[in-house]
Amino acid sequence: MKRSITISLYWKCQLIGWSIAALYWGYAGYSPKGFNWMLGVIQFSTDVFIYILITHLYRNFALSRGWQNLGLNKLLPRLVPAVLVLGLVYLLVTSVKIYYIRLWLQPDISRPFGEFFDFYRDGILVAGIRLMSIWLLAYHLYHYSQREISIAKENGRLAVITRDAQLNNLSAQLNPHFLFNSLNNIKALISDDPTSARRAIDLLSELLRSSLYHGDKQLISLKEELGLVRDYLELEKLRFEERLQYHIADDDLSQNILLPRLSIQTLTENAVKHGISKQKNGGLIAIHILKVDGYLNITVSNPGKFTPAAESHGLGLKNLNERLQLHYQNAAAFNINETGGTVSATIKIPLA
Incomplete structure (x- = not known):
């Protein structure tokens, strides 16, 4: 040769x-x-x-x-x-x-x-x-x-390695945080409504299974994320009953769009914790997802007051913001604002 x-x-x-x-x-x-x-x-x-x-x-x-x-x-x-x-x-x-x-x-x-x-x-x-x-x-x-x-x-290689390590560390924080909140919900139901508690355990099993299956993924499809959000909202509705209403509008988007795992769920959890749970009559959680100029805009709204000092100490939102900036190299945006008694949390993710 x-x-x-x-x-x-x-x-x-x-x-x-x-x-x-x-x-x-x-x-x-x-x-x-x-x-x-x-x-x-x-x-x-x-x-x-x-x-x-x-x-x-x-x-x-x-x-x-x-x-x-x-x-x-x-x-x-x-x-x-x-x-x-x-x-x-x-x-x-x-x-x-x-x-x-x-x-x-x-x-x-x-x-x-x-x-x-x-x-x-x-x-x-x-x-x-x-x-x-x-x-x-x-x-x-x-x-x-x-x-x-x-x-x-x-x-660049070191930056990627560092970013991946940070993302893995942030993801490792999500599952225990999510699990503890869900278990607290079930604990509140056991003595007052055993039937709802059993249903809550079934929902939690589905949530944990989904979380475990995707625990090593940084990005999941919009369809999978919304499935997780709906299960979470049903679990919370067992606790709040008529005080919690919710509506999800995804603008007929492709369900295969990828986004950071537990991103919408984190905003939804925050809306329940800081919005619905503090309102005597509860209220509506509205989730709107649409494409705008090459970005995926996700807005979760709830009734309540926005207190930046209290929100800044929460693990979920801080974790979400760090993951967004690492994933999209500071091309994503995250903000919370209040207008007329309605708090809106919005994330903006580049689709390219």
Whole structure:
């Protein structure tokens, strides 16, 4: 089985970059009358080989000293002398190469090397500093950008791990909180209405089964969430009887829309605890769910007074708000307000 030969990006850039430079030099020196093709081919080959060798040796030097891991403020002071040294090396190597290749192919040239060097020195040095500056900046900027990308990826990975850990911790708080509230409801029914208490136990069994089945899920479908809410409201209605009325309007939405588990239930539980239970005549809990401009708006309304200080100490709403911000990276919204004796809790979830 044949093994394919792969060339790294570094070597591709080296070969392509210096080949283009050598071709440009050959084109600049081309003359239809006096152009020596043998000289052109030799100059091209030696240019590519020698300048790749020089820059590759610099690369090994920089890697051995960890320059690729330096920030720009520490790297730039090192690049200035490096450019000067490489420019001088370029001057020396290029002068020797050009002179002796021409002397070999055109032995009639009698100009001594010192005179040749003095005549071309400044031009070759400036060209060398310019080329080496471009090469060093391109090489180190590439490493700098790759390092920044790697850091960004690692920070993103750590952020996801941290978010998942926070969500798991928040979810672990929900089940005991929900269970204790439901058991308190049943406790209140046992002595006054055993029949309703038995029905409440059946409902609680369904609620716990649903909770256990979805306990490892951060998101569930709207259909599953509303099923949980209806069971919870029926359980509470056994306790409050006619004092609790409820209405759910989902605007014929797709039941497969996903949302955080126990989000509507938490708002409903809060409406019962802080609204219905404190009203002598009870009242209506209205749940409205609709799509607005790419968001899922969920509003749970109940009669009562909104007291921010009391609401802020509740586990359920604080838990819900934290989960929403973690799930949707602060793109979700949650607020509670009171208008004319009606308290409305609204969550806004992006559908995309």
